[in-house]
Amino acid sequence: MVTTVLPAVTPVRIGLLGVDLTGTSSSHLQQIFSFVSSQDSGQFTYASYEALVENRLAKTRALDELVRNHRLIEESDGDSLVVAERDDSNEEELLSQQESNNLVEWIIIDESDPLRTALARKDGIVADYMMKAYKIDLLLVCVVEHFEPLLRLRIEEFRSDGITRLVYEDLVIPSELATLKEPSMLAIMSAYRGSPIGMVHLNSTPPGLSVSVDDGENQRVRDSLMVLSEGEHVLVFSAPGYEEKTQSVSVESGSVEKLKVELEKVEGPPxxxxxxxxxxxxxxxxxxxxxxxxxxxxxxxxxxxxxxxxxxxxxxxxxxxxxxxxxxxxxxxxLDPVYGTARAQEDLYASLGRTLILGGLTIILDSVSRSVASYTNDLRMWQPAILGAAGAMAVSLFDTGAGLFAYYQKTKYSSRY
CATH class of the missing domain: 2.60.40.1120 (Carboxypeptidase-like, regulatory domain)
Known part of the structure; x- marks a missing residue:
């Protein structure tokens, strides 16, 4: 197995924003974003967008320097001002923090409805604001809108240098909107790959399925889909408890190939x-x-x-x-520690509730006796009831303390289970 190690670079930041103007299709957009953001960035055409990254980093440095000088002005006494010199060490530290082995970083954005609507209308000013706010180089806006009696899925790309382009667009009847999911995902990935690609849809994926492509490293499978370069490929399928199987597939650029995969289970002993x-x-x-x-x-x-x-x-x-x-x-x-803890907790709560009721009864009896009785002899008539309630409350309070201790003993080592 050969593993390609990419050089550390500052990745291209691409924002993904969905705009569902129908109110029924947000799940489809989320599925598209989840799939695209999970794919390997090894074939990403980084050179085409390197200038956008450099421009973003330059703006970030200029903004940091402006903020630093503004802070110095606030801290100065007004008589003298020393402008801060550029700190190259901080700049190198910033670059090292932003460098990664991934060529692209996908950012899923969630914004308010007015901004979404403006982006659906191709408002360049709002798109520029969004790219500055989220510090991204590209913004992909996926729009699902009515086109009576059909639905239209449209994907627009906004660049930080002001260039826009249409990545994907298609019409479909509302009940078949899901059929555009795979073509739209393929269109997004094809827009940023240096070579033609296609997709393979597997009809079944057993648990733990692993797919080796052309005797190389394992290929990522998500939602039963694989992204492969154009041409003939030999796929080796394997999964725990199943026989290994080899199949060939021909992938055409921009197409989704259906592949039936049937692995036979390994028959074990009785x-x-x-x-x-x-x-x-x-x-x-x-x-x-x-x-x-x-x-x-x-x-x-x-x-x-x-x-x-x-x-x-x-x-x-x-x-x-x-x-x-x-x-x-x-x-x-x-013997189950959770079961024992639950019983101790129930007993504690029952004892505590009983104690509170008896305490309240004692207070009520004492208050009633003092308001009703006129003489000392009358108060003596209430004393047995008051003392009985107070005694029961004391016994219940003791039981509550014992229950609290028992509950503590059950739970103090609960992190072990």
Whole structure:
């Protein structure tokens, strides 16, 4: 495997802004942005936009110097002013912080509706403001708008040097807007690649799918899509638990090729699944849902097994290699630290609530006795009730303190679980 190491440069910053004038298509724009921003920037035509990067850095330096001089003016006494000399060390530090092995940096922008609407109308002044505010070199505006009875998807590019261009535009009936997602993503990436490219849409992607292109490094697959250069390619598909498979594909520039990928599962040896109690229910997602004992005649690795039984803790087992036997031993639920903590918490809250009620009852009885009784003898008649309520409150308060201590003991080591 050969890995290309790119030189450290200041990446081109490209902003992505979606404008949905229909109120129903924002998810499509987000999917386009997520896919484009996840792609490798190794084939990006950096030289075509290097002047924009230099211009942005020069403006940043000039602004920093202006701010520094303005601060000196504010701090001076008005009698003397020394203009700060240019600090090249700070400039080198700024450049080193901005340098990266990525040739392009995608920034997804979220702005207010008035600015979005202005950009949809190709307002160059607003676009220039946005590029300055977000310190970007290019701004891509994806617009979905009504074109009765159709919908139109339009992608405009604004550059910091004032140049604009149309990257993509197409019309479609509203129910088929999703069909423009792949062509629009391909149009955006083609606009910044130095060589013709196409896309391959895989009809299925098993978990952990890895794709090697032309005996080289693995190709990134996102949303079942791959971006490849124009021409013939040999793809090697592999995934845990599946047989490796090799397929050829011909990619045309600007097109999306459909590729059917069917990997055969590796048939493993049988496995016996048992438990200590014999009443455990087991589940292997998309395979079995049985009660033990059970013989799985052909295990498919890797796999995950879930075991559940009344009154016992749920257990999860993961297996990456073939095994002969699995014996499930579930622990009682009361051993679960989370379960014990929940019980202690419930007991604490119940005791605290009881203490508050008894305390309130004691106060009410005392207040009523003082307002109703006229003589000392009458007050003595209320004393048994008041003392009884106060005694019950004291006992409950003691129980609350014990519950609080028990809850503390349960939770002080909770970070271990």
């Amino acid at each position: 496995v016996l699944i048992t438990s200590d109690s014999g009443y455990t229910d087991i589940t292997i997602p998309h395979v079995i849902d049985k009660q033990v004992p059970f013989i799985w005649e052909s295990q498919h690795n890797p796999f995950v097994l879930y075991a559940i039984e009344d009154g016992k803790r749920l257990a999860t087992y993961q297996f990456t290699e073939p095994i002969d036997e699995v014996n499930i031993s579930l622990q009682p639920q009361w």
